[in-house]
Amino acid sequence: MSGVLYLIGVGLSPSQVTQEAINVLKNAGSVFAEEYTSMFELNLGQFLTSLIGKPVVMLSRRELEDEGGEALIRAVKEHGSAALVTIGDPMLATTHSALLANAAQMGIKVRVINGVSIVCSAISQAGLSPYKLGPVATVTYERMGVLSTRAYEVLSSNLGNGLHTLLLLDIKDDGGFMGIDDAVNIMLRIENETKLGVITGDLIAVFESRVGWGDQVIVVGPLINPPNLKAPSVIVVPGLLNPVEWEFLKIVYGAGEELLKRHVNHVKSLLNNPQFSSRLQ
Template identity: 65%
Template sequence: MAGTLYIVGVGLGPGQITQEAINVLRSVGEVFIEEYTSMFETSLGDHIAKVVGRMVVKLSRRDLEEESGRVIINAIRKRGSAALAVIGDPMLATTHSALVTQATQLGIRVRVINGISIVCAAVSQAGLSPYKLGPVATVTYERGGVLSKRAYEVLAGNISRGLHTPLLLDIKDEGGFMSIREAVDVLIRLEEEVKQGIVSDDLAAVFESRIGWSDQAIVVASLTNPPDLKPPSVILIPGLLNPVEEEYLRVVHGAGEELLRRHINHVKALMRAM
């Protein structure tokens, strides 16, 4: 089957869409969007319509997951090409990977147009070194009576090596996003179950809200005493800080010297114990 599928990242907020993305969205046969894997400052459809000058079709979770993106595949059959515009950078969501795999199996050419990702933006905005970035995890809700320990396990593995841990926050089944407070409560609950002594008042965290938006906010505080910030949010837990990172958190983000001192000592103790 001929045709081309474009997965186009539009960045985290208005003004971050690249010229390459604009050119693709203007040239394809049909443009689709999805907004359930992330959140945009304004209506994503209205924003693209304004920037690109054409209407878009909004897809639901059912369209992409239960229907396996059939509407996109049909559009490619009819028009030769189609684009799925997504918030942030493509392929961070398994939904996008599944669509690309299916299209490739059908003989459709696939091109991924990158945008600014929340992981890169979160590390950059925090002022932490990307060379010390460990694996990423998502703090998830309990489902089917089971609470996944994955986020805690990734955090433990990163802390044992002095690495930074980006924690993404779950999507609610009914729509919307996990709050920072909910995420911290999950981590505290996991600490009570696993008892490795990682989650404590001495562990600092960089709480980031609405990165790339006009009202973005970044607060450094103890992990167990999170600020009340609006979603979508991400939590970045530092590993062993070097002097440059420590100074950046203190001077730029207003982190308390006492908290940073306790954090460094806590991480060092965990690294020795683990």
């Protein structure tokens, strides 16, 4: 089989779509899009149709995961090329990695058109070093009576190594994003159950709302006292701070000197906690 399958990221907002992405979409035989890994506040399909002047087919999670993206493969066979559009950067979702690997095994050429990523954007906006970013986790809702503790475990491990943590927020089953207050309440619920002392009034967070949009808002404060911000949002919890990071949070976002001191001392106390997996060498 020949042909090309494009996986295209369109960034975090309509203003971040690159010219390269537009050119590829205009020339692709068929264009598809998905909104289950992330969402715009506007209709992605309608936005893309108006942008490139051709119809866009929306695909569900079932069609991409359970059916292995068969619609994309058929489109490549029929038209020689197809493109799947995702929000942000497309390769942050393992679903898309598996999709491209499957296509490549069939002899289809694959090409990734990168978009602005929330991972890079969130850390950059916070003024924190990307070299000190630990594993990323998503705070998820309880489902089928089970509340995942993964986000709390990642946060604990990262802080135990002095690393920064990016917490993404879940998408509701009926659409829409988890709010910052819901995310914090879930993390506090797990803290209260584990009683590890990771989340206290001394732990600060960088709360980021609508990154990449014109009404972006960023607030620094105690994690246990989240501000009322619009969705979509993310939470960045700093680890140990170097002088540049300290000054950035203090001068740009108005973080108090005493608050920063308490935060760093708290993280240092976690470095010596035998309940965490390892320590910075």
